[in-house]
Amino acid sequence: MIASLRAESVKTRKRWANWILFGILLLTLLLLGYVLTYVLLSNPPPNFRSQVPARILKREVFPENLIPNVLAFSSTIGAAIMIILGGLSTASEYGWLTVQTILIQKPSRTAVLLGKLAMLAIVTLLISVVTLAATALTSYLLVTIDGTSSNWPSTTVLLKGFGALWLAFAVWTAFGMFLGVAFRSTAAAIGGGLTYLFVGEALLGQLLRNTEGVKEVLRFLPGVNAGAVNASFHLTFRSPDTATQLVDATRGTITLVAYLVAFTVLALLIFRRRDVGGS
Amino acid sequence: MGLAQGLAVETRGLTKRYRTGVLAVADLNLQVRTGEVYGFLGPNGAGKTTTLRMLSGLLRPTSGSATVAGGVPGSPGSLARMGAMVETPAFYPYLSGRDNLRVVARYAGVPASRIEPVLQLVDLTDRARHKFRTYSTGMKQRLGVAAALLKEPELLILDEPTSGLDPQGTVEMRELIKELRHGGRTVLLSSHLLNEVELTCDRVGVIAKGKLVAEGTVDELRARSGGRALLVRATPVDQARRLLQSLLLPGQIQVRDGVFSLAVEPSQAAGINRRLVADGVDVSELRVSEQSLEDVFLQLTEQAPTLPAPASGGGEKP
Numbered sequence: 360m361i362a363s364l365r366a367e368s369v370k371t372r373k374r375w376a377n378w379i380l381f382g383i384l385l386l387t388l389l390l391l392g393y394v395l396t397y398v399l400l401s402n403p404p405p406n407f408r409s410q411v412p413a414r415i416l417k418r419e420v421f422p423e424n425l426i427p428n429v430l431a432f433s434s435t436i437g438a439a440i441m442i443i444l445g446g447l448s449t450a451s452e453y454g455w456l457t458v459q460t461i462l463i464q465k466p467s468r469t470a471v472l473l474g475k476l477a478m479l480a481i482v483t484l485l486i487s488v489v490t491l492a493a494t495a496l497t498s499y500l501l502v503t504i505d506g507t508s509s510n511w512p513s514t515t516v517l518l519k520g521f522g523a524l525w526l527a528f529a530v531w532t533a534f535g536m537f538l539g540v541a542f543r544s545t546a547a548a549i550g551g552g553l554t555y556l557f558v559g560e561a562l563l564g565q566l567l568r569n570t571e572g573v574k575e576v577l578r579f580l581p582g583v584n585a586g587a588v589n590a591s592f593h594l595t596f597r598s599p600d601t602a603t604q605l606v607d608a609t610r611g612t613i614t615l616v617a618y619l620v621a622f623t624v625l626a627l628l629i630f631r632r633r634d635v636g637g638s
Numbered sequence: 639m640g641l642a643q644g645l646a647v648e649t650r651g652l653t654k655r656y657r658t659g660v661l662a663v664a665d666l667n668l669q670v671r672t673g674e675v676y677g678f679l680g681p682n683g684a685g686k687t688t689t690l691r692m693l694s695g696l697l698r699p700t701s702g703s704a705t706v707a708g709g710v711p712g713s714p715g716s717l718a719r720m721g722a723m724v725e726t727p728a729f730y731p732y733l734s735g736r737d738n739l740r741v742v743a744r745y746a747g748v749p750a751s752r753i754e755p756v757l758q759l760v761d762l763t764d765r766a767r768h769k770f771r772t773y774s775t776g777m778k779q780r781l782g783v784a785a786a787l788l789k790e791p792e793l794l795i796l797d798e799p800t801s802g803l804d805p806q807g808t809v810e811m812r813e814l815i816k817e818l819r820h821g822g823r824t825v826l827l828s829s830h831l832l833n834e835v836e837l838t839c840d841r842v843g844v845i846a847k848g849k850l851v852a853e854g855t856v857d858e859l860r861a862r863s864g865g866r867a868l869l870v871r872a873t874p875v876d877q878a879r880r881l882l883q884s885l886l887l888p889g890q891i892q893v894r895d896g897v898f899s900l901a902v903e904p905s906q907a908a909g910i911n912r913r914l915v916a917d918g919v920d921v922s923e924l925r926v927s928e929q930s931l932e933d934v935f936l937q938l939t940e941q942a943p944t945l946p947a948p949a950s951g952g953g954e955k956p
Contacts, residue, residue: 366744373733456728460785463694463722464745465714471745635696636687636725 363466363474371478376447381486384440385493392432393420393497401505415596421502421509422495423595426520429494430589433524434582437490438531438556441483445535446548448479449626453543459635468631472540476623479536483528491521520592523612527585530615531556533622534581540626556582568605578605581618587611646672646793646824647693651702654688662688664848665702670826672792675819677839678828681939685848686828687725690797693826694722707793718746721791723799727782731771735762735781738770742785756784760814776807783814793824800834812838832935846939859934868900868907870914871923878919885913899927 371377400417407413419428452458461471502509512520538548560582567573577583583605591608606614647670654663663685670676680686691697693704695712709716729738739753757763760780765773773781779799786794799815800808815838819825829835835842836856844852844859852859872878875896882891882898890901900910904926914921 362745362747366741369737369741369744370730370733373737374730375732455730456726457730459691459694459696459724460728460742461745462696462712463717463720463724464742465718465747465789466745467714634691634698636691 360466360470360473360477363471364477365474366461367474367478371448371482374447377444377482380440380444380447381489384437384486385490387436388429388432388490389493389497392428393494393501396420397501397505411596417505418509418595420498421505421507422498422511423509425491425495425498426512426516426523427589427592427594428498429491430520430523430527430592433490433527434585434589435561437528438582438585439553441528441531442535442538442552442556443549444482445479445532445537446539446545446552447535448475449536449539450543450545450548451539453539454545456636462635469627472627472630476533476536476626479532480529483532484525487521487525487528491524516592523588523592526612526615526619527588530581530585530619530622533619533626537622537626540629568603574605579614581615584611584614584618588615644672645705646670647676647704647706647826649689649693649702649704652689652692652699652704653701654685654692654697655700662848663692663699666845666848666850668843668850668853670824671841672824673819673822674840675815675825675827675838677835677842678826678845679830679832679835679842679935680828680845681830684830684845684939686830686845687797688848689845690722690724690795690826690828693795694720694724696724707791718789719791720793720795721786721789722795722797723779723782723786724795724797727778727785729770729778729781729785732769734767734769735773735777735784736766738781739766739785739788743788746789748788752788752790756787759787759817760784761810775802776804776811779803779807779811780814783811783818787818791823793826794818795826795828797828798830799827800829800831808834844935844938851938852934859938866904867927868902868904868910869923869925869927870898870900870910870921871896872898872914872919872921874919877917878914881914881917881919882910885910897923 397417397420400413400419403413409416418424452461462468466474498509511517535548535552538552539545542548542551560580564577564580564583568577587604587606588608588611590604591611604611647668649666649668652663652666652668653661655661666685666689668678668689678686678689688697692699693706693711695710695717704711707716707719709719729735730741733741736753736757739756740750743750743753754763757766760783762777762780762784765777770778770781779802783796783799786796796815800811803811812834815825815827827835827839839856841853841855842859843850870878870882873896875893878898879891879893882900886900886902892899892901902910907924907926911921911924
């Protein structure tokens, strides 16, 4: 597994697509989630209507709300980027046929895939660290520009929030990685993953959230559980669009860990057993 | 069982039926001796690449077994002692040639110091810093060979290494393969190019429609398929045919483009010539011909039995 991890480090570092994805994540988070939100709420348009005044709403981008704001953003754009990252890491190997170059070297198939998973775990950890650091810096700059004061979250909240961010990123990356192994096609893995995220989870999850029967099924979806974990980190003001959570944060965390294990085990089973090449 | 015991590759009833029902390889019994260059010859679609994939552990056989470099195909023990380039050289397009070898070396647990020597061996040092996606077909093939050599393998499996190369590249690759056998290395070379096999291999296995139809040295295969023949160009052809039919058995006579090919010993040439001339037939050419490997190949592959159709509901084992 160590040999595979060392090989993965070269591939991951030198692949521009990975850096571009990370750049898109940071740019959208910082520009849309922070800078643009602050500018709009500092100078609200005349037709701006909200139950919460704009001067309160804009505190969303200040240090006191660092964790809930980052988690909210990461569950949409962040999840999509992580699915693409995971999908690319495995499906590309089939597209380029490099999977057969890898598999005729020394490590076993299990070691090869575990090395890839370990690399993805490290990548998601680093992305979580940099994302949190960049948003913290941005929120500090914005509150400084605003001329007001804001408290940083406690160390406990920061650590828990970081854990929640890493777990969510890891689950979506593992989902993309699993789809890449299952479909052996980059387009199918990414297309399937994003369709599930935006149609299955976001659209149907919202529309049918209060439908009996369906609600029971929704309780088991990774996005719904990630949302429950995120919701346990409260904004410092009561947001009018806060949805009722279907599960609590503890169950959400357990379910996400179960998904992480399930995607990993399923990918391993398929990768170990399936023929490479041929018709 | 290992390489020291004489066989680098041994297959026993190796069979592969794909999920689609296609029987690609059927009951293949192959023996590649340690230290030899073995040519695995067959037309396109004969089952060569499927066999090599099974030997590399990429495909699971439907039935049968194999020992490759002393181990089960695909096991770390077997893979550590073999290097392979199967079907096409597959590398990361966004990495340079050198970085691709770095990745392969890390997977194989080989020190990075091996990279420069193999680049030099395949004459790719000057282009090693360029991205793989910019490489020509020949350069890709050479990088594939370099990757296969990183482990300094005892067994080297090369699948159609001259495929897509220009004549100059083909000659260079053949020279390289001849160099690679030094030091007792075993080379299993698959090809559909007869000339290539004839020039580089000690022994040849001919596969057709998934079955091994012949195995031996090039000379042995020639002999098995009739060996030498006496070629006679004579006119009028009909009169010559009638006379020859009275002298020889029907199976000994073939006519192609007005030239008789007679399956007889060369010592009979003078007697046959005398009889033809005495009968008023003009003999303009009379010579002994060595049967080419091409003739042997065509004869063997055309004679290969068609594989049975897939059984209904049959498929690849899970």
